[in-house]
Amino acid sequence: MCRLKPLLILLLPLVLSGCFEIIEEIKVHTDGSGNFKYTINFSQSASKIKSLFLLDEVEGYKVPTQQKIQQEFEKVCGFSKKISGLSDVHYSSDFDHYIFTYTCSFKDIMNLNTAVDSIQVSLKATQTEKKHYFAFSQSPHYFERKGDDTFKKAYQKMTDSQRAIFVGAKYTCLYRFDELIDTSSNHKVKIALNRKTAFYKLDMFSVMTRENALHQKIKFK
Amino acid sequence: MKHLLFLPLFLIQTLTFGQDLSQKISSEATLLITFNGGKIIESVSLEELENSLLFEEVIHNIIRGEIKDVKKFSDFGVDFSRHLYLVNEFQDDVKMHYFTYHIKDLQSFESLMKKESGLGEYEEKRNIKSISYSSYSKLYWNNDYAFFITGDYIGSEYSYPGYESNEESYYYEQKEETTISVEIVEDDYENKNTDEAERKRKEERRKREEEEYRKREEEKERKRREEQEKREAIVNEALWQRAQIFFSDELKESKRYFTSNFDANADISLWYENSPDHFGRQTYRRYNYPGFLFGYFFGFGQVFNGSISSHLYLEKERIRLESSIDYPTVLGEAYERIFSKKLDKQCSRLIRENDIGYISLSASTKDFLIEYPQIVQQVFSDYDSTYQEEYGWLADLFTLIIDEDRIAEVVTGDVVFVLNDLTEKEIEYYGYDYDENYNSERVLKTRTEVLPDFSVFVGCKDQDFVKRTFDLGVKKEWLQIVKNGYLLTDRRKEFPFKIYFTYSNNLLISTTSADRMEAYFSGKVQDAVSSDKKKLMRSNSGAMFLNFDRLVTALLKTDLRSRDQKLFTSIQNELTTVQAGMNYKNGKVLISAFTPVPSSTENGAKYILQIMDKVIGVDKKD
Numbered sequence: 148m149c150r151l152k153p154l155l156i157l158l159l160p161l162v163l164s165g166c167f168e169i170i171e172e173i174k175v176h177t178d179g180s181g182n183f184k185y186t187i188n189f190s191q192s193a194s195k196i197k198s199l200f201l202l203d204e205v206e207g208y209k210v211p212t213q214q215k216i217q218q219e220f221e222k223v224c225g226f227s228k229k230i231s232g233l234s235d236v237h238y239s240s241d242f243d244h245y246i247f248t249y250t251c252s253f254k255d256i257m258n259l260n261t262a263v264d265s266i267q268v269s270l271k272a273t274q275t276e277k278k279h280y281f282a283f284s285q286s287p288h289y290f291e292r293k294g295d296d297t298f299k300k301a302y303q304k305m306t307d308s309q310r311a312i313f314v315g316a317k318y319t320c321l322y323r324f325d326e327l328i329d330t331s332s333n334h335k336v337k338i339a340l341n342r343k344t345a346f347y348k349l350d351m352f353s354v355m356t357r358e359n360a361l362h363q364k365i366k367f368k
Numbered sequence: 369m370k371h372l373l374f375l376p377l378f379l380i381q382t383l384t385f386g387q388d389l390s391q392k393i394s395s396e397a398t399l400l401i402t403f404n405g406g407k408i409i410e411s412v413s414l415e416e417l418e419n420s421l422l423f424e425e426v427i428h429n430i431i432r433g434e435i436k437d438v439k440k441f442s443d444f445g446v447d448f449s450r451h452l453y454l455v456n457e458f459q460d461d462v463k464m465h466y467f468t469y470h471i472k473d474l475q476s477f478e479s480l481m482k483k484e485s486g487l488g489e490y491e492e493k494r495n496i497k498s499i500s501y502s503s504y505s506k507l508y509w510n511n512d513y514a515f516f517i518t519g520d521y522i523g524s525e526y527s528y529p530g531y532e533s534n535e536e537s538y539y540y541e542q543k544e545e546t547t548i549s550v551e552i553v554e555d556d557y558e559n560k561n562t563d564e565a566e567r568k569r570k571e572e573r574r575k576r577e578e579e580e581y582r583k584r585e586e587e588k589e590r591k592r593r594e595e596q597e598k599r600e601a602i603v604n605e606a607l608w609q610r611a612q613i614f615f616s617d618e619l620k621e622s623k624r625y626f627t628s629n630f631d632a633n634a635d636i637s638l639w640y641e642n643s644p645d646h647f648g649r650q651t652y653r654r655y656n657y658p659g660f661l662f663g664y665f666f667g668f669g670q671v672f673n674g675s676i677s678s679h680l681y682l683e684k685e686r687i688r689l690e691s692s693i694d695y696p697t698v699l700g701e702a703y704e705r706i707f708s709k710k711l712d713k714q715c716s717r718l719i720r721e722n723d724i725g726y727i728s729l730s731a732s733t734k735d736f737l738i739e740y741p742q743i744v745q746q747v748f749s750d751y752d753s754t755y756q757e758e759y760g761w762l763a764d765l766f767t768l769i770i771d772e773d774r775i776a777e778v779v780t781g782d783v784v785f786v787l788n789d790l791t792e793k794e795i796e797y798y799g800y801d802y803d804e805n806y807n808s809e810r811v812l813k814t815r816t817e818v819l820p821d822f823s824v825f826v827g828c829k830d831q832d833f834v835k836r837t838f839d840l841g842v843k844k845e846w847l848q849i850v851k852n853g854y855l856l857t858d859r860r861k862e863f864p865f866k867i868y869f870t871y872s873n874n875l876l877i878s879t880t881s882a883d884r885m886e887a888y889f890s891g892k893v894q895d896a897v898s899s900d901k902k903k904l905m906r907s908n909s910g911a912m913f914l915n916f917d918r919l920v921t922a923l924l925k926t927d928l929r930s931r932d933q934k935l936f937t938s939i940q941n942e943l944t945t946v947q948a949g950m951n952y953k954n955g956k957v958l959i960s961a962f963t964p965v966p967s968s969t970e971n972g973a974k975y976i977l978q979i980m981d982k983v984i985g986v987d988k989k990d
Binding site for chain 1: 795797798799800802804805806807808815817863864929
């Protein structure tokens with residue numbers, strides 16, 4: 148958890164408004180390969196974060212420098228690049244609007260699971276067992292976003308003021324496919340007009356408190 | 369003769385305490401909160417309380433419906449017309465909190481407690497009845513009074529922090545191994561043609577690692593349980609020992625610091641013993657770290673590190689709070705010298721009647737610089753005497769280097785912060801829009817943010833120094849010259865508002881409005897604050913005023929969330945103002961604060977209940 152401090156410190160000034168969003172975007176091709184994009188957008192709270200960088204310490208946490216945050220991103224990307232089956236690993240950090248993006252391509256959805264595990268290990272954020280966040284199968288033909296306790300565990304260790312950060316924040320899941328979607332197990336998921344994208348937007352608070360908040364199984368026609 | 373006059377008072381006090389549970393409280397207590405039930409009930413009846421949303425909330429939510437049969441106060445069997453006490457006590461290895469009160473109707477009390485005995489085990493030992501909810505939480509009672517106590521283990525031998533830090537380092541070590549494990553699995557996945565022997569070797573290694581991990585986990589769990597049991601046994605025994613003392617007369621004659629500060633006329637009182645001598649230095653560091661931190665930098669932390677005694681009076685026309693902070697060391701005298709100065713009249717002239725609030729502080733810079741080395745030396749000696757000699761030397765060096773008179777010219781020690789208003793500002797940000805196929809587009813959007821409109825006045829008599837500082841700021845392009853002042857150059861757009869500076873009448877002024885800066889510069893402020901508020905600032909070393917009504921009105925004009933909007937709307941007409949003054953006298957800090965009770969409400973107790981009911985009502989409607 149201590150390695151997540153740079154992120155937590157960035158989040159602290161949002162206590163008053165809780166305005167940020169996370170977008171998890173995956174494109175899965177018919178052969179199981181695809182692209183992954185993870186965006187953390189603090190743009191709505193940029194002015195508060197800028198003020199925060201003027202301080203040395205907030206709630207007992209040392210405020211990280213932009214350089215330190217860059218180093219953490221470099222480290223995460225360094226870990227990802229070592230994983231076989233993963234390519235085009237990049238990150239972008241926009242310190243004017245505080246938008247951070249991580250992208251990569253994968254040969255198989257299992258590579259993506261390994262990438263997420265490795266990122267968490269590099270951040271020392273979760274426990275040790277290997278998890279399956281995503282699954283894609285040709286027969287039977289489905290894509291699955293499994294629920295996990297990654298966020299919940301982090302949430303349980305937070306103080307009340309840190310928890311308040313997540314009130315009002317949003318988490319968006321965007322899953323794109325070459326095939327046409329038939330159904331999603333989660334009735335709150337919206338299917339695109341062309342039936343090739345599943346869209347699910349929910350409160351960050353739900354993600355932090357419910358293990359299965361992100362769970363959905365998409366079946367194809 | 370004089371002594372004879374005090375005799376009746378002494379007898380009254382002795383009798384009051386003689387009948388009171390305060391005699392059961394140990395001198396080891398560090399926090400005491402008393403509720404003067406009789407006085408509170410005089411102001412707001414039990415029936416009124418029973419019909420309030422607050423009562424319903426306490427019964428249904430805080431007690432979480434566990435005591436289902438309680439419909440009114442009499443169902444508790446507790447004597448609410450007498451004092452109720454909430455206490456914190458520290459023992460060697462156990463920190464205790466207890467709540468004690470008189471029993472009015474033993475049958476109702478026991479009937480309620482035994483009916484809910486499913487919550488804990490009932491037992492009767494040495495004429496003390498008890499229900500044990502856990503090793504850390506017990507209720508004891510006899511025919512007259514009850515004693516609910518909880519305890520936490522704070523010793524070092526089986527302490528939580530030591531255990532957790534071991535777990536954490538061990539935990540990280542495991543994660544590093546997992547990285548290897550994850551990559552091995554991945555290699556297997558990718559390289560299906562790997563040699564069979566190599567695959568087996570890797571598989572065996574993985575199994576071996578998993579087995580070692582499982583064993584370590586089991587060992588860790590065994591140790592955790594063992595330590596947990598030891599902690600429970602220690603706390604359990606400590607609570608029982610404390611209960612036995614409580615139900616005996618053992619503490620009857622012992623000296624208690626808080627009794628000298630006890631005020632029978634207060635509705636609620638708080639006493640907090642906050643000194644390293646009382647807590648023990650290690651405990652003090654652990655529980656008073658923020659105070660120590662400030663003390664470390666400025667020595668000011670010690671201002672609030674004395675014993676605090678506070679009394680709340682819920683009167684007819686106002687709610688009044690009287691507090692005093694008594695120092696465990698000689699620092700009180702030093703602070704009294706520093707804060708003996710009164711605020712420059714010019715500061716109070718610049719406050720407007722429609723400003724939302726202000727905080728002022730007046731200290732003698734010269735006295736501060738003279739006393740500072742001694743304060744820091746004393747603060748450090750209180751916590752750790754290892755480097756006492758070094759601190760002494762540094763204190764002398766500080767005295768040699770500093771020119772108190774010259775610095776006091778530049779910084780007089782008067783500081784005022786004024787919250788003039790709240791303003792809204794359109795903030796641009798990037799968000800994402802989606803078409804019917806959820807193709808995303810990054811677009812520039814706007815939202816409204818609430819910002820404070822404020823001013824700060826700092827006393828400064830050296831006009832030449834200020835002018836040279838401004839000139840240097842302009843030369844370095846930190847400042848831009850504007851009419852009658854300067855504007856801070858914000859090239860990196862770090863500030864969400866503009867900041868102006870000016871100098872006038874021995875005050876260095878910074879503010880967020882150009883118009884206000886000009887008004888301050890000319891010294892002609894329209895709608896100046898009333899004389900009573902000016903007096904509040906001038907007659908106290910520190911003062912605070914907040915107009916809640918104006919604050920809520922300003923907040924309601926902004927873009928609030930629906931729940932907050934409802935909340936502020938519901939209490940807008942209830943809120944008035946609050947003001948406080950702080951002075952140093954006889955080595956003590958004296959703080960006096962009050963808020964007027966609206967004429968439509970009978971008294972302070974009903975006023976508080978009314979506001980609480982409105983706040984609860986908002987959530988109920990939601």
